[in-house]
Amino acid sequence: MTCHLLIPAAGSGKRMGADRNKLLLPLIEKPILLWTLEAAIASEAIAWIGVIGQPHDYPEFQKIFHRLNTTKPIHLIQGGTTRQASVFNGLKSLPSNGDRVLIHDGARCLATPQLFDRCDKALQTMQGFIAAVPVKDTIKIVDGQTIVDTPNRDHLWAAQTPQGFQADLLKNAHLKAVELGWEVTDDAALFEKVGLPVQIVMGEETNLKITTPQDLAIAEFILKQRN
Numbered sequence: 001m002t003c004h005l006l007i008p009a010a011g012s013g014k015r016m017g018a019d020r021n022k023l024l025l026p027l028i029e030k031p032i033l034l035w036t037l038e039a040a041i042a043s044e045a046i047a048w049i050g051v052i053g054q055p056h057d058y059p060e061f062q063k064i065f066h067r068l069n070t071t072k073p074i075h076l077i078q079g080g081t082t083r084q085a086s087v088f089n090g091l092k093s094l095p096s097n098g099d100r101v102l103i104h105d106g107a108r109c110l111a112t113p114q115l116f117d118r119c120d121k122a123l124q125t126m127q128g129f130i131a132a133v134p135v136k137d138t139i140k141i142v143d144g145q146t147i148v149d150t151p152n153r154d155h156l157w158a159a160q161t162p163q164g165f166q167a168d169l170l171k172n173a174h175l176k177a178v179e180l181g182w183e184v185t186d187d188a189a190l191f192e193k194v195g196l197p198v199q200i201v202m203g204e205e206t207n208l209k210i211t212t213p214q215d216l217a218i219a220e221f222i223l224k225q226r227n
């Protein structure tokens with residue numbers, strides 16, 4: 001076991017139309033976050049888990065941790081107002097031996113333990129990587145209502161998590177982002193902005209991010225198929 005995992009879980013349920021953190025919503029009788037944690041715990045590569053949350057969710061998170069059958073250390077870390085701020089808090093809370101970090105959105109509850117293991121292996125040789133899958137649709141760049149470009153699909157990949165980094169390099173990129181006011185939606189974008197290489201690890205088609213009620217229905221279908 002070699003890897004430290006941060007799970008950003010400090011968002012809300014706005015796009016889900018829920019009045020609370022969507023990760024607490026039930027998916028086949030378990031909160032979404034519990035599915036995510038179970039996969040992470042089943043990965044042999046992960047030695048330490050930091051769950052980043054808002055303090056008002058801590059009691060519910062603690063209940064979820066108690067349902068896990070594990071000896072792996074799980075820490076609660078206070079989240080920020082954006083995903084970026086939440087991850088930065090997580091990076092500052094890594095223990096001194098946390099030199100390689102995986103970051104995985106709590107909302108991607110279908111990622112398999114095998115994906116975590118593959119990501120850990122990648123991080124043994126890479127400075128930074130993201131799990132991603134080739135894009136199947138043709139993607140259009142649109143300005144207003146008019147298409148301005150159709151990028152070559154061969155070069156398009158859909159970004160997922162886990163994303164993995166040498167922790168000190170990512171921490172420095174986050175510091176620079178605070179200094180220069182950069183706002184991004186994933187950690188790879190910060191690595192790119194400071195000129196560091198980010199590689200691709202094959203993700204999973206089923207590794208969707210639960211964002212809308214439709215996603216929840218699709219996730220339920222996929223999990224039932226697995227069983």
Ligand code: C5P
Nearest residue numbers: 008009010011081082083086105106107
């Ligand atoms: O909202 P969205 O699903 O894109 O967020 C991605 C992940 O980032 C979620 O797991 C969410 O809980 C987390 N997040 C966070 N802190 C925020 C906003 C989102 O940890 N302030």
